[in-house]
């Protein structure tokens with residue numbers, strides 16, 4: 001399967017999580033393409049069989065916590081995901097709160113089918129990446 005792993009990262013933690021997800025896909029014998037969200041266009045989406053889309057979260061810890069604006073902006077205009085299995089993931093410092101739900105609804109609005117969700121703390125962004133990849137691949 002060809003898996004697109006796309007991420008929005010400012011300080012590198014979400015890129016680390018995305019890298020661990022792509023590595024887990026490759027270790028399982030799949031082809032993974034790892035790219036920042038800003039570099040994803042229609043052809044990257046059309047060519048993949050499954051996708052993992054991730055972002056860091058921004059907000060005020062207790063309220064207004066959501067995926068980075070650049071990620072939701074990208075999703076608002078993203079190429080149609082046409083029923084493809086998608087996993088959504090975030091990295092955070094304290095609590096992701098509703099961030100995964102925001103990503104899930106954004107993916108669903110573009111026609112994707114969310115099959116896995118994952119949040120990791122920025123102290124250990126790779127934690128749980130392999131299990132998340134397994135759940136995504138199992139649904140693909």
Ligand SMILES: Cc1cc2nc3c(=O)[nH]c(=O)nc-3n(C[C@H](O)[C@H](O)[C@H](O)COP(=O)(O)O)c2cc1C
Pocket residue numbers: 008009010011012013014015055056057058059060061062064065091092093094095096121122
């Ligand atoms: C402006 C800003 C706001 C943030 N707000 C939150 C927040 O409300 N809750 C939280 O848990 N983490 C918050 N964080 C922490 C980041 O989500 C976390 O460090 C993340 O792993 C950063 O990912 P990156 O290194 O890929 O950019 C915030 C970080 C920044 C820079």
